[in-house]
Every structure is written in C-alpha cells, then in structure tokens.
Amino acid sequence: MTTNIAKCLNDILKDARVLPVTKLVEHICGLLQKWFWERREATTKMCTPLTxxxxxxxxxxxxxxxxxxxxxxxxxxxxxxxxxxxxxxxxxxxxxxxxxxxxxxxxxxxxxxxxxxxxxxxxxxxxxxxxxxTLATVYADSIYPVSPMQEWDVPDDVQSVVVLPPK
Ligand SMILES: [Zn+2]
Known part of the structure; x- marks a missing residue:
C-alpha cells in the first residue's frame, strides 16, 4: 500500500496514490509500458558501442x-x-x-x-x-495493459475468498 521503496517512483506516483488500488496498478502498468517503449526506441537510435x-x-x-x-x-x-x-x-x-x-x-x-x-x-x-x-536486453520485454476484468481467469479458490476492508 506504500511506494516508499523507491523515492523517485513515489514522486511520480504522488497524484496517482489517491486512486483505488486497481486503477493505481493500471497507471503503473501504463507508465512502465511507456518507459520500456521509450528506452527501446532510444537504444535503437544509438550509433555507438556504449550507451x-x-x-x-x-x-x-x-x-x-x-x-x-x-x-x-x-x-x-x-x-x-x-x-x-x-x-x-x-x-x-x-x-x-x-x-x-x-x-x-x-x-x-x-x-x-x-x-x-x-x-x-x-x-x-x-x-x-x-x-x-545490454541496455536493449534490459528493456526487451513488452509491458501489456491489464485485460478487462471479464477476461480474467481467476481460480475458484481465489474467487471464494471474501476480502474485507481493513479495520
Ligand atoms: Zn586512473
């Protein structure tokens, strides 16, 4: 529930922290998707051996x-x-x-x-x-958006769990 582990990420997410957790995860996913794309693009434009x-x-x-x-x-x-x-x-x-x-x-x-x-x-x-x-390898994977909830494949034992709000 906190983002204290990374101050820079915390700063970027300061406005999004008020969102419900699912929307916050979607927001973070979108950010990562954008960052990975930008870094992959920047790497392809480098014409020197090093970064x-x-x-x-x-x-x-x-x-x-x-x-x-x-x-x-x-x-x-x-x-x-x-x-x-x-x-x-x-x-x-x-x-x-x-x-x-x-x-x-x-x-x-x-x-x-x-x-x-x-x-x-x-x-x-x-x-x-x-x-x-090496930089290209780090950002080689693609980050996909979270699919709509109707398409999720949630196991029965997870669906049966009732999650209550914190006291
Ligand atoms: Zn020296």
Missing amino acids: KWAEKRLRRRTNKSRCYLVHPINLYEHHVVDGYLNGLVNLSDKTCTCRKFQLDQLPCRHALVACNLRRISCYDYCSPYYYKE
Missing part, C-alpha cells in the same frame, strides 16, 4: 587527459603523470591507483591514455553493463 551516458563519460575523460604523460613499464602496466596524484594503470587487471577504473568498470583518464599509447580500443576495457546491447 550515451558511458560515451559521454569516456569523451569527457579523454578530453581531460590530453596533456597527460604516459610511461610504459611493461606490456600491461603504465605510469601516467597527470600533474596531481598520477596513476599506475594495469590494463591486464583493469586497475588504476586512482581506483576509478575499478569503481566504474570504465577506463579512467589514466587508462585511456595507456590504451591510446598501446593503440588498443578502450571499449575492450569497459564493462558489458555499459554496452547498448
């Missing part, structure tokens, strides 16, 4: 790392000088001492510079979660 959000983040990091100096240590490890705390990148482990690489599972500024030096795609170091195919 818009991830591509924007990588682009911003790339722009901010243009002046960084990179010193290769071996095939996988690189010391990246950024003029501040610097970074020690290990492309094999997908780690950096700045810890953003591990936290985001997206290459940090230091890792992007190392990828550029080695002429390897930074996309190979991004989590599958950021790929548009």
Whole structure:
C-alpha cells in the first residue's frame, strides 16, 4: 500500500496514490509500458558501442587527459603523470591507483591514455553493463495493459475468498 521503496517512483506516483488500488496498478502498468517503449526506441537510435551516458563519460575523460604523460613499464602496466596524484594503470587487471577504473568498470583518464599509447580500443576495457546491447536486453520485454476484468481467469479458490476492508 506504500511506494516508499523507491523515492523517485513515489514522486511520480504522488497524484496517482489517491486512486483505488486497481486503477493505481493500471497507471503503473501504463507508465512502465511507456518507459520500456521509450528506452527501446532510444537504444535503437544509438550509433555507438556504449550507451550515451558511458560515451559521454569516456569523451569527457579523454578530453581531460590530453596533456597527460604516459610511461610504459611493461606490456600491461603504465605510469601516467597527470600533474596531481598520477596513476599506475594495469590494463591486464583493469586497475588504476586512482581506483576509478575499478569503481566504474570504465577506463579512467589514466587508462585511456595507456590504451591510446598501446593503440588498443578502450571499449575492450569497459564493462558489458555499459554496452547498448545490454541496455536493449534490459528493456526487451513488452509491458501489456491489464485485460478487462471479464477476461480474467481467476481460480475458484481465489474467487471464494471474501476480502474485507481493513479495520
Ligand atoms: Zn586512473
């Protein structure tokens, strides 16, 4: 009877909360149907390997790392000088001492510079979660409206239950 589990959903449903529960469920179903459709449509329009959000983040990091100096240590490890705390990148482990690489599972500024030096795609170091195919899979299912009550197939043992209002 409450929507406290998700504050953002709670905010969206603030006007619909006064509806009877069946109408509220229909309203939520309609919202989900719309959101799934919009997200599926947005995904089909993406022409990059990653989602818009991830591509924007990588682009911003790339722009901010243009002046960084990179010193290769071996095939996988690189010391990246950024003029501040610097970074020690290990492309094999997908780690950096700045810890953003591990936290985001997206290459940090230091890792992007190392990828550029080695002429390897930074996309190979991004989590599958950021790929548009993953996003498309999340919203692949369709949400259908609730059918009219006359078409419901309610088992006899459920139909015989008398539900009383709360005391
Ligand atoms: Zn880093």
